[in-house]
Each structure stands twice: as structure tokens, then as C-alpha cells.
Amino acid sequence: MITIAIAGKPNSGKSTFFKAATLADAEIAAYPFTTISPNVGIAHVRVPCPCKELLVGRSCGNCIHGIRLIPVELIDVAGLVRGAHEGRGLGNEFLDELRRAEAIINVVDASGSTDADGNVVGAGSHDPIEDIRFFKEELKMWVFGILSRNWRKLVRKAELEGKKIERLISEQLAGVGVTEEQTKAAILRSHIPDDHRSWDEEALKKLAVELIRASKKMVIAANKADLVPCSVMDKLVAEAKDETVIPCSAAAELALRTAAKNGFIEYLPGDSDFKMLQNLNAEQRSALEKLRDLLASYGSTGVQEVINRVVFQMLDYIVVYPVEDENKFTDSSGRILPDAYLMKRGSVARDLAYAVHSDIGGGFLFAVDARTKRRLGERYELADGDVIKVVYAQR
């Protein structure tokens, strides 16, 4: 399963984002370092289910009103403060939690009502752009620290064992989750001298920036949008133009999802509106109307958009639906469109077969596009939304 980490300075709303996206239990409080050990839970990407188009007037039973929710793993880690790489705050040991993550959601307090260490200050008195910058700087210094501590040893090992430096760096950074291929790309992109023996501190810092960029995709969740006028949020998005910044209100999403779970409203994550289901009292109605105004201003709470953008835009996944009966779109037990697989764009039919089961991959004969009934070879590149039957030899 895809793993995404939620990180950023203390008190920015990481655990609120986590709780809103997973409905799992997580402690939330208005002071720094509420979270110490990480929370792990399941969130979902939201896509239109193909049953709407394939089964006229019928639902597959695996989606909600034609909306399919596909699981991804979220990790909510402790807050990161400036100087963490030198041991400030909780230090950066917990950054190792980011190791498993393919991508990072950097939750930023866009309302500027918490300072660099996460202490509450007057709204607008802290510049969130600084938090975006510092977060990247800390990640850089984390990787740089690991590299520079072991650099002499690595250079010697490369000479003695005749191993490639990218291999040794990726082994050193295995804890960060950096592959050899990513290291090779990072070396090229950092424009440092070809001969690694001449790399100094500056060169290693440049390399650290590229290693992070190559191994961890990042989205900025500009949180607490409910406290920020749209015009201020627009300014923030424009100022951080090199980053993917998505306005969101984790608190609003949590309130809406909780109300939906308790049967007060009909609402799905990512919806631009909701329906009130019960006779609510005046106070409840007024709170919900405020949330409705927020949805009208921003189009949604932004939480679902953050998750979708990470998976589909930053990580470039597509969704593919394997079936066993290409005419009824079912598995062998008659379940319609039973599974939705997140696959890297560029994956081919045989990759899907392997993802379903190693025996199916091993015995792959051909695949069938369930929409067109066209026969597909093992190297057919899967398209987003494909419904595919794999024919394989039983072994």
C-alpha cells in the first residue's frame, strides 16, 4: 500500500488532518508536541467508479453513489522545529518515520497564528512561507548529516571495494528510503563535480537537496483555511509558486466527517456541499452553515484534494480494476468490480497480473480490455480506469 507521511512544525494541525482523513483516534491539542509517537491509519483516494458507466442504472456495491474510495496509509509524526537536525525539539530521530513514506504532506499553519516553534501567537503574525522553507531545510540537513558523518568511510570503501559511489550512498541512506537509481539521478541534477573524491560540504548539501527531491514527493497543505480570507490564501499560493500548495481546513473536514458518521449530514470526503439529514438545533445548524460557507469559498475542505494530488499528480499513480469475467465485470464469486489497484503510471498488463498474484503474473498468457473486449499483450501500458481480465496458465 502507498504510504504518505504528514509532517511539519508543531501545532500546525497534522493530527487534525490525520484524524479527518482516517477517522482514527489521534490526540489533538492547541500546544506543541502533542504527538510524540506516530499515528498510523488508513485514508482513501477518491475516484469516479467505472460502474456508473459500465452498469447503467446499477451500482457495483463497492462504491458510494459512484464514488470509489481506495485505501492508502497515512503516518502522522511528531512536530519538527528549526534546528531539529542539531537536536532541538524532539530532534530528528523521528524523521526516520518518514523512511517508509513515498511522499510527504507538509502541513503548514496558513493562518500564521503559530510561531516557528508552534506556540500560539496572534493570527497573521507569523509568515507561513518561512515554515515551508524551514521544513525543506531541515530535511536537507537531516540527509546531509547522515552523508557527512560517514563520508570519509564511504569514499574509502568505494576505493577499496571498487563499488560505485551511488550504490554506497543509497546503502547509507537506506534508512531514508533512497534507491540507487534515485541517487544516480540526484548526482546528475546537483551539478557537482564528476569525481566524488572532490566533493566538499557544499557539494554534499547540494546533493542532499536533490536526494530529498528525488526520493520524497511533497505537497504543502495550507491548513486552517477557515481562519484565512481567500485573498490571503491566494497570496500564499502565489508566493510559494515553486511548490504545490493546496488550501485546506482539517478542522472543517473533521467536523463534517464526524457529523456524517453520526448521521447528521450526508457528506463524502471531497464533496463541495452536504445535505442535512435530521432536525438539528439552531446551534448545530449555524455551525454547519459556517462550514457550508467555507466549502463555497474553497470548493471543498481541501483534505481529500491533498491526498488525491499526492497520489495521482505527485506520485503518478493510476487506478486499474482487475476482473475475472470481462462481460459481467466480476470476480469468480460474482462480485462486480471487486478490486481497485493503484499502479504506477507506465505499468503494463503483466505488472497488474503480478500485483494480483505471483502465480497469475508467472502464468500470464494475455489480457482483455473488458470495455472493448480487445486482446492485450503483456506489454500493454495500462491506462487510468482500465478494467482488465488476465488470462493465465494454471501451474
Ligand SMILES: Nc1nc2c(ncn2[C@@H]2O[C@H](COP(=O)(O)OP(=O)(O)OP(=O)(O)O)[C@@H](O)[C@H]2O)c(=O)[nH]1
Ligand atoms: N481553525 C483551525 N484550527 C485547526 C485546524 N487544524 C488544526 N487546528 C487546531 O490546531 C491545534 C493543533 O492541532 P493538532 O492537530 O494537534 O496539531 P499537530 O500539528 O498535530 O501538533 P503537534 O502534534 O503538537 O505537532 C488544535 O487546537 C487544532 O484544533 C484547522 O483547519 N482550522
Ligand SMILES: [Mg+2]
Ligand atoms: Mg500531532
